[in-house]
Amino acid sequence: MDLLPLRSNLTPSRNELLPLSVYTVGTEIQPPLTRMKGFSAHQLFLTISGTGQFRRLYVNKDKWDILRPGQLLYIPAGCAHEYMPYGEEPWFVGYVTLLENFGEVLSHWGFGDAPRLLQLSDVSLFTDLLLAIWQLSGNEHDPWRTTELLYSLFLAILKDTSGQTSVEADSGVPVVPPAAPPASYRASVVDVAIRFLHDHLNRPITIAGLAGHVGYSQKQLTRLFRQAMGLTPLQYLHQIRLKTARHLLMDHPDMTIRQAAAYVGLEPVYFARLYKREFGRLPSEELRGRERG
Numbered sequence: 001m002d003l004l005p006l007r008s009n010l011t012p013s014r015n016e017l018l019p020l021s022v023y024t025v026g027t028e029i030q031p032p033l034t035r036m037k038g039f040s041a042h043q044l045f046l047t048i049s050g051t052g053q054f055r056r057l058y059v060n061k062d063k064w065d066i067l068r069p070g071q072l073l074y075i076p077a078g079c080a081h082e083y084m085p086y087g088e089e090p091w092f093v094g095y096v097t098l099l100e101n102f103g104e105v106l107s108h109w110g111f112g113d114a115p116r117l118l119q120l121s122d123v124s125l126f127t128d129l130l131l132a133i134w135q136l137s138g139n140e141h142d143p144w145r146t147t148e149l150l151y152s153l154f155l156a157i158l159k160d161t162s163g164q165t166s167v168e169a170d171s172g173v174p175v176v177p178p179a180a181p182p183a184s185y186r187a188s189v190v191d192v193a194i195r196f197l198h199d200h201l202n203r204p205i206t207i208a209g210l211a212g213h214v215g216y217s218q219k220q221l222t223r224l225f226r227q228a229m230g231l232t233p234l235q236y237l238h239q240i241r242l243k244t245a246r247h248l249l250m251d252h253p254d255m256t257i258r259q260a261a262a263y264v265g266l267e268p269v270y271f272a273r274l275y276k277r278e279f280g281r282l283p284s285e286e287l288r289g290r291e292r293g
Contacts, residue, residue, distance in 0.1 A: 001027060001048060001092075001094065001127050001131070002027070003027055003028060003029075004025075004026045004027045004094075004130075004131070004134050005026055005028075006024055006025070006026040006028070006200075006203070007024065007026060007134055007137040007138035008023065008024045008138070008196065008213050009021065009022050009023060009024075009137050009138070009141045009143070009146065010023075010193075010195075010196060010213050010214045010215070014143045014144065016101070018101060018143060019100065019101055019102055019103045020098055020099070020100055020101070020105060020106075020150050020151065021099050021101060021143060021146070021147055021150075022096060022097075022098055022133055022137060022146045022147065022150055023041040023097040023098055023099055024041070024095070024096075024097045024199075025095065025096045025097070025130060025133050025134045025137050026094070026095060026134060027048070027092065027094040027095070027130070028092075028093060029090045029091065029092055030052060030083070030084075030085065030092070030093045031202065031262070032083070032084035032085070032259070032262070032263065033082065033083055033084070033202055033263065034057075034081075034082040034244075034248060034263055035080060035081055035082070036057060036080055036244065036247060037078070037080055037198075038075075038076075038077060038078040038079045038080050038081065039075065039077060039078075039079075039097065039199055040077055040078075040195050040198065040199055041097040041098055041099050041199070042074070042075070042077050042097065042098050042099070042106065042111070043073075043074065043075040043096075043097045044072060044073075044074055044095065044096045044097070044098070044126075044153070045067075045072070045073040045074070045093060045094075045095045046070075046071070046072050046073075046093060046094045046095070046120070046123065046126045046127070046130075047067045047068060047069050047070065047071050047073075047091065047092075047093055048069065048092045048094055049069050049089070049091075049092045050085065050087070050089040050090050051066060051067065051068055051085070051087045051091060052066075052067040052083055052084065052085055052086050053065065053066055053067065053083065053084060053085075053086040054067055054073060054075075054081065054082070054083040054115070055082055055083075056079060056080065056081050056115065057080035057081060057082055058080055065117060066086060067083070067086075067117070069123070070119060070120050070121075070123050071118065071119055071120070072117070072118045072119075072120055072126065072157065073115060073116070073117050073118075074111050074116040074117075074118070075115050076112065076113050076114065076115065079113075079114075079115060081115070094127055094130050095130075096133060096153065098150060109154060109158060110158075118157065118161045119161070120157070120160055120161070121160055122160070125156045125160055126153065126156075126157070129152055129153040129156065130153070132149050133149045133150065136149070139212075188224075188228070189214050189215075189216055189221065189224055190224050190225055190228040190229065192214050193210055193213075193214050193221065193225065193233060194229075194236070196210065196213055196214070197210070197233070197236065197237050197240065198240060201237075201240065201241055201244060201263075201264050201265055202262075202263060202264060202265045203265055204265060205237060205265070207221070207222065207232075207233055207234060210233055221233060238274055238278075239278070241264040241265065241266060241274075242264075242278045242279070244263070244264050245260040245261065245263065245264045245266075245271065245275070245283075246279065246286070248260045248263060249283060249286060249287060250286075257271070257283045257284065257287070271283070272284075
């Protein structure tokens, strides 16, 4: 399957009528990623080739699940987690993330508040429908058809894995709510933009790209963001990236500055400069202070 760049469906649509709706969809060579407060939407995450590893944060944090080709991982919204490639081969994944706007469809299908790991008998069950959803997402988003395809995807998964015992990645700790998500896509454009920034810290994000995702001009988005947050979108993005990186450095003694910078989508030298401006000292000084403590 070819690489399909992330497409998002952020503009208001028919979510008051559609129980499920597609948030983002695509494929990529997956880099390491840590989400301390989880993702704001539910995720269906398929290993197409290569191998990865996944763990829930704050729950048996030394326990990693290995994700092999053909395995589908469901991660509920708000579930703090971390995943990364495992081994030498690039980890090629496909994903569809979705919102449950009302009702309890997912829990009735067995997709509740804990991650699930399932083995598909045929990867094309997922990838063919993923491609169809991707083609109808983004600027040409068709909410009716993408939701219809999303239902087809879940039904194909349920049929293929019927009778299969799924692996629950971990259990026993309440799910942490996602960071400041809007209640639905009927929320303001600023809320929708904030949601996207929190969910995609590790990606290269430009104001032009963000404005395109939410369907506003750069000038309109910047004006609305300033009114609501007192910051430009870029200033807000830098702020949450730096706070996330600082938390990672403090809580992961084995993490390097280069790794922390990569986790939040910044080049190390630029990261160090922004870090000093925000916190008054360099990341290297922060690490020395951590070691003394």
